[in-house]
Amino acid sequence: MYLESHGPPPPKPELIRLGDVIRKTRKKANFTQGQLAKTLSVVPSTISAWECGTRRVHEQSARDIDRELGSSGVVHRAWKQANDSTAVPEWYEEVEQLERKISELREYQNQVIPGLIQTEDYARAANRDTSPGVTEAELSEMVKSRMRRQGILETDPPLIYMVLEANAVTRIIGNRKILSAQLEEVLSLMEKRVIRLQVVPPNPGRHPGASGPFRVYSFPDKPMVASAEYQQGEILMDDSRKVQACLAVFSDVQAEAWSPGRSADFIRKVKEELDECTA
Numbered sequence: 001m002y003l004e005s006h007g008p009p010p011p012k013p014e015l016i017r018l019g020d021v022i023r024k025t026r027k028k029a030n031f032t033q034g035q036l037a038k039t040l041s042v043v044p045s046t047i048s049a050w051e052c053g054t055r056r057v058h059e060q061s062a063r064d065i066d067r068e069l070g071s072s073g074v075v076h077r078a079w080k081q082a083n084d085s086t087a088v089p090e091w092y093e094e095v096e097q098l099e100r101k102i103s104e105l106r107e108y109q110n111q112v113i114p115g116l117i118q119t120e121d122y123a124r125a126a127n128r129d130t131s132p133g134v135t136e137a138e139l140s141e142m143v144k145s146r147m148r149r150q151g152i153l154e155t156d157p158p159l160i161y162m163v164l165e166a167n168a169v170t171r172i173i174g175n176r177k178i179l180s181a182q183l184e185e186v187l188s189l190m191e192k193r194v195i196r197l198q199v200v201p202p203n204p205g206r207h208p209g210a211s212g213p214f215r216v217y218s219f220p221d222k223p224m225v226a227s228a229e230y231q232q233g234e235i236l237m238d239d240s241r242k243v244q245a246c247l248a249v250f251s252d253v254q255a256e257a258w259s260p261g262r263s264a265d266f267i268r269k270v271k272e273e274l275d276e277c278t279a
Contacts, residue, residue: 013097014082015053021078022065023051029069039068059083095234096149098225102158104218106250108209110165112173113182115146116153117162117189122182123147125174153194160195163253165209166202169270176274183271190264198257199266208252216246 026036026047033047040047040061049055062079066072099105099116107114112126123146127139134142152158172179189195200209213229226246227234237243258266 012053015056017053018057018075018078018082019051019053022047022057022075025065025069025071025074026051029071031069036065036068040064057082095227096145098217098227098236099149099152101219101222102152102217103220104159104161106161106216106218106247107214108163108250108253109168109213110209111213112168112171113164113186114162116149116160117186117195118146119178119182119185120147121178122173125178129173153189157194161250161254162195162197163200163209163250163257164197165200166266169199169267176278180271180274180278183267183274187264187267187271190260190267196260197263198254198260199263200253200257204256206252206256208249208256211249214246214249216243216250 026033033051034044037044037047046055050057050061057079059076059079062076065075069075105116107116112118113122115123115126118126120143123143124139127134127142127146131139131142153160169183173182186195186197190197211228215227217225217227219225223238223240224243224247226237226243228237228246237246257263
């Protein structure tokens, strides 16, 4: 994922964490950046870039830092963790960080139930379908990350508005039992007023959301940000014109959708039909 703006993309989360370890280890050893740079035969700006997470650290450099600081492999272990093949994709972590700070979320989804309200079984099945070739370890990490995101729903949740196409509700992900349990969770969240969810009727005639899923994040003290999904992740947009365009599309699909009450009736009917088939 990257942030669309006039500046450079933000540092990757795993590099920021590694940089924090390098900085803390250096300070614990009472080294300045200049002193460490001299022992490693690099310029001080390289140390600064490593610690800020704006420059990737080679494995040998991590080993060299441990050797010079006498840190018994602390930095190298952090390096391995940052480069672990089972690490959660960076865009997962960035979405999670955004959601922790929002005051409102608007999400349109035309394919599946939104990740923020997925059950664990549904999330596992959906990620397996959309991420061919991932290992079980990678899949487990992706599901754990998605489940962590749901922490914002538990205490003083933000205002959450969701609009789903009907086929996102009826599409069987995993199997009928998994979808039924997922729809039960959606209905529960609607009844508790944790989310305000609407469903666009099948074949409505107009398709303002045909360009694909997206979200608009609102914050109490920052400008709004939008994100659009694509196969390998999401693109974040902070350009005000693009954010406003997403808001306009969301308003359009919301106008095409059933009311929350009628949407709940539709979801309940789909669930009942699934339960009849599995009885």
